[in-house]
Amino acid sequence: MKILLAEDTVDLNKVVTQMLEMQGFDVDSTYDGKEALDMALSNGYDGIVLDIMMPKMTGLEVLKEIRGRNILTPVLMLTAKAEVDDRVEGLDAGADDYLTKPFAMKELMARVKALTRRGSQYAAKELSYGDVTLKSDSLEMISSNTVRLSIKEFSLMQSLLLNQEHSVDNNYLLEHVWNDEAEASEETVWLYVNFLQGKLSYIDSKVEIKGEKGGPFQVIINE
Structure with a gap:
């Protein structure tokens, strides 16, 4: 913590x-x-x-x-x-x-x-930001469409939404999402960020994840 x-x-x-x-x-x-x-x-x-x-x-x-x-x-x-x-x-x-x-x-x-x-x-509760709702009971991310997330995708999106509108670095995400798992790395975080970026696009959301490989990352609303 x-x-x-x-x-x-x-x-x-x-x-x-x-x-x-x-x-x-x-x-x-x-x-x-x-x-x-x-x-x-x-x-x-x-x-x-x-x-x-x-x-x-x-x-x-x-x-x-x-x-x-x-x-x-x-x-x-x-x-x-x-x-x-x-x-x-x-x-x-x-x-x-x-x-x-x-x-x-x-x-x-x-x-x-x-x-x-x-x-x-x-x-652990339902989270909303912009036009996105994240539901913990079903692991769904909802906007114009709905998509189901993997557990790691959900945990990553949850961490980003709980720190909405300011950036979080790789170390924070590796600790809170991957619990400092030995095999998890900067590449792992970047891969899952890409997964989420694709799913945000799929559900036609105005919420975006900004950041390059290596972080930091930030969720914003693209008006």
Whole structure:
């Protein structure tokens, strides 16, 4: 599981990063909101932890921007404030959970684990983007026409749709779709991207997968 941590207090950032890594998470950490936004738009994550009060951009500004880009990654907000209005604003902006400082490290770890599980559960549901609907019960991709996908095709399309409108790299897809299988490679990802591109064309969808061999890849709507 890959986590983005944005926390401007250096010591806390380092401690949380170390604890998450000890729990088996792969962590990208940053100290300001602008870099957090850039990373969220450039990489695929299983969960994002955002401090509200950060330089350059606040956590709320970052959250609103990524939700505005249709990035559905579960988000946990951190704040030193305890006011109800602050919590409500974060939840209204699309946060999935909220934790007020100071907090026990065990509680943060439990919240992050619950957050990433929630993301996995969400991923199992029906997904729609543009004129495409992806159905998990039948492995169908539906637009003007309907086509059935293989399990790997479905998992790949699901990963792309869950990170819609921003790109995901080969490493992310190899980890999340192929579970780092030894035989899976850049060639494997490219082959399945081509399969999906052909099937999107077959169902006459305006959704496209952009990217060259080697990635990164991104789903867009071609108006």
